[in-house]
Every structure is written in C-alpha cells, then in structure tokens.
Amino acid sequence: MGGFWRNFCRNRGAVVGLVILLLVIATAVAAPWLFPGSPWDMAGMPFAPPGEMGMWLGTDSLGRDVAAGIAHGARVSLLVGAVSTVVALVIGIGLGATAGYLGGVADDIVMRFTEFFQTIPSFVLAILLVAIFTPTIGSIVFAIAVVSWPPVARVVRAEFLSLRSREFVQASEVLGKSRLAIVFGDILPNALSPIVVLSSLMVASAILLESALSFLGLGDPNLMSWGFLIGSGRSVIRIAWWMSVFPGIAIFLTVLSLNLVGEGLSDALNPRLARNREGKA
C-alpha cells in the first residue's frame, strides 16, 4: 500500500487531479448546507451578472442562482457517473469473463456482440434509449451503462484469456473448485488493476455523456444538472455568458481530474510501465 501511494504521488498531475476531485465531491456533499433550499427557486433578479446581488456566479433567466445550480448539479453528475459505471462494470465483467474463461463458441458470440455495440453510434443509441424510456435518472443510468460496457468486456476477456492457463488456476481446477469460485476467487482478483484504471476513465466519460444528454433536454426533469444549465444558457449566450461558461468549467475540471487520477492509478498499479514511459518520453 505504501508503495502504491508513493508511485501514485510520483505522478504530479495525478495528485492535482485527486485534490480537484476531492473538492468536487466535497461540494456535492455539502451542497444542501452551502446552498440551502431548492436550486430551482428564484434567488434574485433575472440575468444578474456574476458578483452582483451576492450571487458570485450570477443568476439565470428566471433569477436562479447559477452557483447553487452547479453545486447541486455536482451531486447528479457524480452519482450518474458512479452508478452507471458500476452497472457497466457488472455487464462488462460478466460478458468478458464468460468469453475469456469459456473460450470457443461462447467467446465468439460475446465478441461479435461486443463488436456490434462498438460499431453503432453509441451516443445516438443513448439518445434513443432515454427518449423512448422517458428521461428519468434510472433511464439515463441505464442508457449510459448500455453504451459504455464494451471496453470493459474486451479488457476482462483479454486478462482472463491470459490468466486461465496459469498454474494457480490449473491448481484450483485440480482441487475441484467450482467454476464460479475460480472465476471470482482466483482470476478476477488478479485482473483487477486494469479494471480499476478503466473505471476511473469510465466515470469521466459517463459524466460527459450525462451532460450531453441533459444539454439536449434529456435530463431528469426533477434534478438540476450541469448539462441542463449549459443548455438553458445556450439561447441567451449573447446577454448572459456566465450561464453557460461556469457549468462548463465545472464539467471540465471534474472530467480532467478523473482522467488525471486514472493516469496516476495506472502508474501506481503498473510501476514498471510508468518508469518505462518516463524513460522513453
């Protein structure tokens, strides 16, 4: 564990990313205390520029506080990002493990299925899914998970293919352990590090995807989100630039921090690779 931290901290970008990420999480957790009351309620004059009337990020066309919207939106973005990633991991690990462990026909079928999902325009499919199942937080999480599991399946399959013929797995097979016990007890723990790195990147792209959906008006109508804020600022950008600028910066910082943390995790979990990269660059 000590070695893990030392390797993680050697990547300075990753430390910066972790700090930003923790700040975003803190804002999300503290939103009800920082900005009590609903972010949908009127807090001041419409179109107040930043700094006026005590709204340091300005107000929108209905006088709602943009800062309150961003703080409450952080809850939705992080929640959707995390939950949809967990769902995508479950699908991806299940399919990837099946393909990699069983091999043969099962592998063929799963990989064709995965290829299909990687070929089709995933954003269009996500739009279609959310639109047909009506925009709720559940359908958004579902749609994001459906379009983001393929990379997990591929990575898990590759790991399982290389691990399943190793001696410790053969030993378990000889001992008569059940297949499920071998998959979850022996192979999966050894395949975790690429999955961990991948999932931090997946949370990042899920947040981007959620913001894009709610920008198009496909957000949960009861929940404040960053994409919705930018979408509502789009038509009035000539008179109220702050409505679209600040939520965008929030998305940028959050996604950037997750990507940086992902790189740090990758360095910390594969120290040899990280040193090679430094040597080469």
Added chain:
Amino acid sequence: MELSRFPAYLAGRLVKAAVVVLAIVVCNFFLIHAAPGDPASIIAGQSGSADARFLEQLRAQFGLDQPLYMQLWLYLKGVLTLDLGFSHRQQASVAALLWDRLPATLLLTGAAFLFAIAIGVTMGALAARRVGTWSDSVITVLALTFYATPLFWVGLMLVLLFSVTLEWLPSFGMMSVGVELSRIGRVLDIGKHLLLPALTLGLFYVAVYARLTRATMLEVADQDFVKTARAKGVPEGRILRRHVLRNAMLPVITFAGIQAGQLIGGSILVETVFAWPGIGRLAFEALLARDYQVLMGVFFCTSVMVVLFNLITDLLYAVVDPRVEVS
C-alpha cells in the same frame, strides 16, 4: 494482399456490414416494443394529439394485431425497401427527411475529419521529431484538455469568442438567408458558416490523431527498415515521409474507422449548437417533438453511415498494407 483473394475479402466484409445493419433494424424494432405503453402511440409520438383513426392506421401498417414475428417481418420488409415510416408531425416520410439533411451532415463531418487528420498528423509528426521538447508537451496538454471538455461547450465558447465578442463569424445556420449571392459568393458564405462547427467537431480528434501519430512514428522509427534506409544514405526528410510517416498512417486509418460512430454522435451536439441543418439537428427537433419514427430513422441512417465508413477504411487498409491477411 494478393489480388486474387480480394473478391473473397470484399464479400466477407459486405456480409458483415449487412449483418450489422440488419441487427440495428431488429434493435429498433424491439425498442418500440420494450418501451412502456402502446407501441402505436409511441410510433405516433406520445405528446401528440394522435387521433384514433391514425392509431388504427398505424396498427394495420405495423401489423400490431398480428404475432410478434410477423410484426418483425413487416418492419424488416419496410426498412429494406427504404420505407422508414412517416413523420406525422413534419408531414413527410422519414426517408425523405433524412435524405434532405444528409448533405449538410456529410459536409460537416467530412470537413471536421479532414481538418483533424491534416492538423493532427502534422502535429504528431512534429512532436515525434522533437521528442521531449515543448512542442511535445503542448500536444499532451492539448489532448488532455480536449478529452475533458464537452463538445457542445467548446462550440458555445467559440460562438462567444468569434461571433458575440469579435463578430467575425456567423453563429448559426449554413448560409445567409435573404441575400443574393453569386456562385462563388455562396460557396464562401457556406465556408464561413462551416468554419466554427467543423472546428468544434474536429478539435477533439486533432488531439487524438496527434497523439496516435506521435506514438506510432516513434515505434516505426526504431524498426530495421528505417535503419537500413538511413544506412543507405537516404536523406532524413525522405526517410520521414516515405518510410516512417507512411507506415505510421496505418493505425491512424484503423482508428478513424473506430471513431466514425463517435464523430457522427458528436455532430448531433454540434449541429444543435450551431443550428446546422443536418441529421443531428433533425434528431434534436425530433427529440423536442418526441417524434420517435424520425429518431429511429436517425439511428438507422447514422449506423449505416458508420458501417459504410468502416467498410471503406477496411478496404483502404487492405489496399495500403499488403501484410493484412484475408480472414
């Protein structure tokens, strides 16, 4: 690859493409049936004032009173004869609507793609030549930045800078309305409108292609045939162009194929921001009106575009790289 095996390769690819398209149609079909509520009212559009007679007509058209496999057959038959349904809201067939909007989307995605390839490969090649210098770091930072920025927000920020503040470029539409222009004037006018949307859509891929080109060029530069060329006394610039860059282009081609779906997905956002009259904008309008027939048509049409693009890159790859095996 050997020329004699090319037809077999082509046939295999075509079959694969056809299977994907067929799967998408089936996917569309089951989506209508998986959705909560009456399929007929979903096809008609939920928020609409779909009258009973129209619903009845839809039920007959889609055979909703028949068993599921018959319905699927009817639906497939319709799509394969390019009957993608009728948009009650727009009073036009979905196929006609899509056909109408296709050129604008092709223009936008094509321009963005060419821009990304040209600038990205140049930047990557420069970075690979000067590993570890500032131009190298600039590319890494740019890539990280564009990975993390929402596409639609980049578009809005460009509008804020170039249209609102500087007033250099138009912020919406594809051409100026209500002005008489000569043919050259019209082309220039469209070009002016195209600049910001294409830039928005292309910027992300500039970073991607730059990184990819840099990585593969460094890899290729280590290989024996490059050393041989250098030992023969081939000038450095020529080695870079003929030996290194040419081989480094292969992964770029593959990646372009993989990214085609994302590029088209991104065009929906960009067209929404800039009111660009393409398929993406059509999807946004259909979304506002809950016009599911059109949405499914957009899904079908964009998927076919991606499949075709993949087909082209596959064939291009096979022609460029003789090592590709026919499988």
